[in-house]
Amino acid sequence: GQQVMQIPQYQHVQEGEDFTTYCNSSTTLSNIQWYKQRPGGHPVFLIQLVKSGEVKKQKRLTFQFGEAKKNSSLHITATQTTDVGTYFCAGPQGGSEKLVFGKGTKLTVNP
Amino acid sequence: DTEVTQTPKHLVMGMTNKKSLKCEQHMGHRAMYWYKQKAKKPPELMFVYSYEKLSINESVPSRFSPECPNSSLLNLHLHALQPEDSALYLCASSPVDSRSGYTFGSGTRLTVV
Numbered sequence: 001g002q003q004v005m006q007i008p009q010y011q012h013v014q015e016g017e018d019f020t021t022y023c024n025s026s027t028t029l030s031n032i033q034w035y036k037q038r039p040g041g042h043p044v045f046l047i048q049l050v051k052s053g054e055v056k057k058q059k060r061l062t063f064q065f066g067e068a069k070k071n072s073s074l075h076i077t078a079t080q081t082t083d084v085g086t087y088f089c090a091g092p093q094g095g096s097e098k099l100v101f102g103k104g105t106k107l108t109v110n111p
Numbered sequence: 112d113t114e115v116t117q118t119p120k121h122l123v124m125g126m127t128n129k130k131s132l133k134c135e136q137h138m139g140h141r142a143m144y145w146y147k148q149k150a151k152k153p154p155e156l157m158f159v160y161s162y163e164k165l166s167i168n169e170s171v172p173s174r175f176s177p178e179c180p181n182s183s184l185l186n187l188h189l190h191a192l193q194p195e196d197s198a199l200y201l202c203a204s205s206p207v208d209s210r211s212g213y214t215f216g217s218g219t220r221l222t223v224v
Contacts (some may be wrong), residue, residue, distance in 0.1 A: 033212050042201060043154060045212030088153055097142060098167055099213065101153035 004091050006102030014110050019076040021105035023089035030092055032065055032072045033099070038085040046074075079109050112137040117202050117216035125224055126192060132219045134185040134202030143185045144213065145177060146201040154201055160185060161207055192223045 003026045013019055023032065031050045035043040047056055049065035049072060056063045062075045076083055086104040093100045115136045124130050134143065142161050146154035159167035160179040168177075174196075176188040185202055199220050203213040 031210070035212075035215075042199075042215045042217050043203075043213075045214065048210060048212050050210070096167070097159045097161060097207075098156055098169075099144075100156075104153050106151075 004089060004100050004102040006089055006105055008105055009103060010106050010108075012108045012110065013079050015081060016078050019079050019083070019107055021074050021087050021089075021107075023072045023074075023102050025070045025091055027094075028069050030069075032069075033090045034063060034072075034074055035088045035090060035101075036085050037088065037104070041085070043088060076107075079107070081109050081111050083107060084109050113214065115202055115204055115214050115216035117200075117219055119219055120217065121220050121222075123222045123224060124189065124192065126194070128192075129188070129190045131189065132187040132200055132202075132221075134187075134216055135183055136204045136214070137183055138204060138214065139182075140204035140206055140214070141182060142205045142207045143179065144203040144205075145185070145187050146203060146215075148199040148201055148218070158187075189221075192221075194223050197222045 005024045007022050011019055031048050033048045034046040036046055037043045047063050052069050053067045054065040060077045064073045072089055074087055084107055086106045088104045089102045090099045118133045144159050145157040147157055148154045156169050157171045158177045163179045174191050178186040199218045201218045202216040205213045
């Protein structure tokens with residue numbers, strides 16, 4: 001079945017440094033979604049990318065979808081302590097209703 | 112209302128108990144989901160309901176029994192669980208085409224003793 005790989009598994013940064021997490025699918029995706037889960041919390045939807053090569057920005061967050069629609073990245077500029085949490089990418093399996101999550105990247109930010 | 116409400120938030124149950132988890136949304140979403148999340152792991156899909164009908168069962172053991180009484184409610188009935196079933200159980204909803212992402216509830220943290 002489809003697999004969604006995500007790296008790195010953990011990332012520790014100093015406040016103000018940049019952060020990037022990468023997601024790679026074994027198959028072409030119709031779309032890719034990104035979620036953030038704070039410690040002790042639940043996943044919160046951040047964004048969905050649909051088009052090949054798409055780039056979307058939300059303040060300090062930049063999301064990219066690869067030209068082949070098999071990879072994606074999330075980049076945070078100048079991290080803040082409020083950015084801590086685990087960031088998951090997720091893609092639909094085979095166009096079905098099943099959303100497959102990557103293993104996530106846990107971000108810690110040292111003030 | 113843009114929330115998914117789950118009750119209870121915490122549940123401790125014995126292996127012989129029967130309990131139910133409840134989930135409610137009033138966003139008009141016609142797809143609803145149950146996910147299981149173990150510590151430091153991603154959410155794992157258990158069930159998908161589309162238009163109140165079960166469309167996906169990810170080979171979940173029969174001790175977990177989902178129910179969708181109407182378009183706003185989703186239940187998960189639990190019976191004879193094992194300690195390894197202890198986890199965070201997340202309910203989510205979305206439009207059927209899921210193009211606007213999933214809205215997750217805050218989850219029920221279940222401990223089986």
